[in-house]
């Protein structure tokens with residue numbers, strides 16, 4: 250039987266005895282060995298494919314815990330600001346729990362699949378004339394004023410749920426990886442992985458990657474108007490700033506920026522060379538390794554294995570995929586014409 254993440258790791262999660270388990274059997278996602286990527290990077294490389302979660306992103310790991318706790322506390326509604334995936338996940342888990350859901354997204358800036366999900370799950374979807382950082386500010390104030398549970402990654406239960414991905418990686422490999430590469434937006438996930446690794450006495454080098462136009466942690470100051478094709482990491486003022494930087498420093502890792510072109514090249518390369526279709530933001534982890542390799546601090550041994558976290562599924566954002574993919578070959582209804590189209 251499939252196991253809900255909360256059942257798999259109950260003793261390491263802060264749920265109360267009476268909390269219901271609001272689950273869609275999230276977690277236990279594939280860790281896929283990547284032979285071509287290993288060859289390019291000259292190190293054994295694995296992909297942690299979080300697109301395998303029920304709503305297609307890692308956000309489900311945190312949402313199952315946050316919504317279970319909210320329901321246990323008697324909440325009737327949940328709210329979040331979102332670049333898309335948190336909205337899709339919150340809407341699904343709210344529906345599952347029988348709670349009302351409201352999501353605030355930056356107008357015109359969310360991938361079409363994510364919007365479809367939030368709407369189909371019955372959440373109230375509000376498109377704000379502003380960016381993610383402004384949306385987060387507004388939902389924080391709303392959650393202070395009204396009896397509604399905030400399920401952004403500022404919610405501590407989100408991070409607790411997300412740390413389970415680190416447990417899975419170590420269990421599956423039978424040991425800690427030498428390094429972990431991860432896209433960084435609001436910086437909750439890198440914080441969560443580090444916490445998870447520490448809880449099982451693992452300490453891989455963390456390589457965090459931001460998009461060039463949305464790289465506040467790289468520049469050391471907030472970005473007022475973040476811009477990137479990778480909408481899931483289009484964030485100018487990460488909520489988990491200090492914790493994320495501490496995690497990266499403690500791991501002897503690095504935070505660096507990758508351009509949209511580098512992200513899109515890695516995105517297409519992964520789909521066509523490894524058969525794994527992730528969303529653009531996810532490909533930042535691989536783009537970063539292509540751009541920078543696996544640097545180590547003075548005197549340290551180079552890592553012998555690396556895990557790239559692929560945070561969300563490629564089907565989330567068909568518009569970006571189609572704009573980057575080769576075109577369809579139109580063909581008349583005729584055997585020899587089809588023959589030419591297929592074999593020429």
Ligand SMILES: *Cc1c(COP(=O)(O)O)cnc(C)c1O
Nearest residue numbers: 334434435436437438481560561
């Ligand atoms: C949320 C998200 C991220 C960024 O994670 P943070 O915790 O905000 O750093 C990256 N990729 C995808 C697909 C996401 O949904």
